[in-house]
Amino acid sequence: MIDWDRIAPALWQATLETTYMVGVSMVLAVLLGIPLGVLLLLTAPDGLTPRRVVHQVLGAFVNVGRSVPFIVLLVLVAPVTRLVTGTTIGSTATIVPLTIAAVPFFARLVEASLREVAPGKVEAARSMGASTGQIVRVVLLPEARPGLVAAATVTLVALISYSAMAGAIGGGGLGDFAIRHGYQRFDTGVTVAVVVVLLVMVQLLQSAGDRLARRLAHR
Amino acid sequence: MITLQHVSKTFPARRRSPAVTALDDVGLRVERGQVMGVVGPSGSGKSTLARIVNLLERPSAGTVTVDGVELTTLGAAELDRARRGIGMIFQQFNLLDSRTVLANVELPLELAGVGRRERRTRAAELLERVGLGDKLDAHPAQLSGGQRQRVGIARALAPRPKVLLCDEATSALDPVSTASVLALLRTLTEELDLTTVLITHEMDVVKRACDHVTLLESGRVVDSGALGDVVRRPGSPLATRLLPPPAAPAGEQVVEVVVGTTEHDTVLTDLIRLHDVRVAVLAGSVETLGDQRFGRLQLRLDGTPGQVRAALDHLATHQPAVDDDATGALADRPTDRTLEGALA
Ligand SMILES: Nc1ncnc2c1ncn2[C@@H]1O[C@H](COP(=O)(O)OP(=O)(O)OP(=O)(O)O)[C@@H](O)[C@H]1O
Numbered sequence: 001m002i003d004w005d006r007i008a009p010a011l012w013q014a015t016l017e018t019t020y021m022v023g024v025s026m027v028l029a030v031l032l033g034i035p036l037g038v039l040l041l042l043t044a045p046d047g048l049t050p051r052r053v054v055h056q057v058l059g060a061f062v063n064v065g066r067s068v069p070f071i072v073l074l075v076l077v078a079p080v081t082r083l084v085t086g087t088t089i090g091s092t093a094t095i096v097p098l099t100i101a102a103v104p105f106f107a108r109l110v111e112a113s114l115r116e117v118a119p120g121k122v123e124a125a126r127s128m129g130a131s132t133g134q135i136v137r138v139v140l141l142p143e144a145r146p147g148l149v150a151a152a153t154v155t156l157v158a159l160i161s162y163s164a165m166a167g168a169i170g171g172g173g174l175g176d177f178a179i180r181h182g183y184q185r186f187d188t189g190v191t192v193a194v195v196v197v198l199l200v201m202v203q204l205l206q207s208a209g210d211r212l213a214r215r216l217a218h219r
Numbered sequence: 220m221i222t223l224q225h226v227s228k229t230f231p232a233r234r235r236s237p238a239v240t241a242l243d244d245v246g247l248r249v250e251r252g253q254v255m256g257v258v259g260p261s262g263s264g265k266s267t268l269a270r271i272v273n274l275l276e277r278p279s280a281g282t283v284t285v286d287g288v289e290l291t292t293l294g295a296a297e298l299d300r301a302r303r304g305i306g307m308i309f310q311q312f313n314l315l316d317s318r319t320v321l322a323n324v325e326l327p328l329e330l331a332g333v334g335r336r337e338r339r340t341r342a343a344e345l346l347e348r349v350g351l352g353d354k355l356d357a358h359p360a361q362l363s364g365g366q367r368q369r370v371g372i373a374r375a376l377a378p379r380p381k382v383l384l385c386d387e388a389t390s391a392l393d394p395v396s397t398a399s400v401l402a403l404l405r406t407l408t409e410e411l412d413l414t415t416v417l418i419t420h421e422m423d424v425v426k427r428a429c430d431h432v433t434l435l436e437s438g439r440v441v442d443s444g445a446l447g448d449v450v451r452r453p454g455s456p457l458a459t460r461l462l463p464p465p466a467a468p469a470g471e472q473v474v475e476v477v478v479g480t481t482e483h484d485t486v487l488t489d490l491i492r493l494h495d496v497r498v499a500v501l502a503g504s505v506e507t508l509g510d511q512r513f514g515r516l517q518l519r520l521d522g523t524p525g526q527v528r529a530a531l532d533h534l535a536t537h538q539p540a541v542d543d544d545a546t547g548a549l550a551d552r553p554t555d556r557t558l559e560g561a562l563a
């Protein structure tokens with residue numbers, strides 16, 4: 001039987017840790033992923049300012065980032081993690097690989113959302129004498145807002161699952177908790193409780209994201 | 220106001236498509252205040268022509284001059300500034316869904332760095348003018364096609380441009396909205412002394428909203444001029460499309476004349492008065508072109524052979540109207556075929 005008095009505070013603590021590392025890496029993913037996605041779009045052969053080499057270098061970086069399985073990435077970037085945070089275990093350390101995984105992931109989704117904006121709108125702005133920077137700020141990003149929110153939601157959900165994976169190597173948060181208190185102590189009840197918490201988190205985020213995207217769509 | 224000289228545009232070959240010459244040595248002049256309709260079959264280069272005027276598309280050869288400025292020589296920043304003097308409206312409206320109607324009309328002013336209060340006032344005033352004073356806070360998705368195009372028009376006019384480009388502005392609209400949008404365009408262009416290029420594939424749009432017309436075929440200008448001149452120009456491919464000939468009564472020798480309301484009296488009455496022939500109108504069709512009405516009449520002239528010949532000579536010299544300098548080549552064409560037939 002689960003000893004709730006002992007488990008509950010620890011479970012709450014783990015939930016906060018997960019929220020912390022997912023939240024921070026999501027903020028970083030937005031701050032870095034949006035400019036990267038914009039650059040990918042602008043420098044594409046059919047973009048507003050085609051730059052072949054820049055586009056290919058950025059594209060390669062993004063593809064590598066997305067094709068490495070997260071669990072491998074965790075190990076791979078450990079030296080960087082230690083350099084930045086001084087350690088490789090705990091939730092702060094996990095933010096590093098999470099961010100490295102999330103930036104290219106989100107950037108591709110940003111690029112795809114911006115591509116969805118009708119070319120006619122960009123053309124209209126050009127006919128009004130808008131510079132490329134103005135087109136990005138005034139047309140592309142605002143018009144793509146519903147798509148960007150959806151992209152952010154998908155990224156958040158992926159980050160939650162990645163962060164749980166980081167638990168396998170002592171990354172803190174809910175995954176870590178499930179492994180130490182559930183798996184290693186053969187306490188299936190704890191594992192199930194963690195799954196339920198994760199499920200609720202994902203559900204809440206997804207429906208909030210959907211609602212926000214719909215509200216921004218103005219259709 | 221708008222001058223294109225020897226403009227050609229070739230789209231380079233792509234992986235799966237060969238190079239396309241969309242415009243081939245096009246010359247076009249649109250004087251201040253004119254409404255120039257550009258017609259032609261699909262793929263003839265109409266949209267390319269419109270996009271060349273504000274250099275959304277850079278010509279492969281030739282020069283584009285608008286309001287005395289040769290756009291083809293400008294750098295990026297100068298070109299952006301020049302484009303503010305050229306409004307454009309689109310078939311698909313291209314409004315921003317994320318903005319309210321008011322904010323859409325403010326957009327070009329915002330891009331030009333106009334202060335918030337001033338652009339509010341200007342945008343609201345324009346929306347009032349196009350009949351959408353009660354929709355300022357609506358989003359484009361809540362409007363009908365005709366209303367969206369009115370927003371498009373207000374947006375294009377917000378920075379007080381001197382030139383307005385319309386690419387198939389009414390092609391996505393139902394007949395009622397088309398009529399009201401065209402009427403609005405016509406009054407606004409007059410009120411604001413705009414020089415307008417109106418791309419369309421519908422002759423009806425030209426008849427209702429333009430005073431000049433240019434026909435493109437495979438990227439070349441094949442006919443151009445004022446409606447009143449074109450419609451009277453013998454052999455003009457546009458003339459019969461602007462004013463279709465009536466079904467001719469079979470077996471009769473007919474003379475065809477095109478008369479406008481202003482000289483209605485002189486052509487027919489001179490014929491009768493000066494040459495003493497009797498004139499029977501066998502068939503006729505009448506069209507309103509811009510603000511004038513024109514008739515294409517098929518006549519039979521009765522009298523002595525000498526009188527008829529003199530009358531036909533009179534028509535031959537008075538009927539073909541003065542040609543526009545823009546299409547000098549067309550002036551050399553042989554005279555009206557029906558007239559020749561009657562003279563033979
Ligand atoms: N960006 C482009 N790249 C390659 N070819 C193009 C491009 N834009 C236009 N063309 C080609 O140029 C020609 C003229 O096109 P344009 O759009 O100007 O015709 P249009 O007269 O406007 O036709 P429609 O009445 O169908 O709108 C067409 O053959 C078209 O395929």
Ligand SMILES: [Mg+2]
Nearest residue numbers: 265266267387
């Ligand atoms: Mg077209």
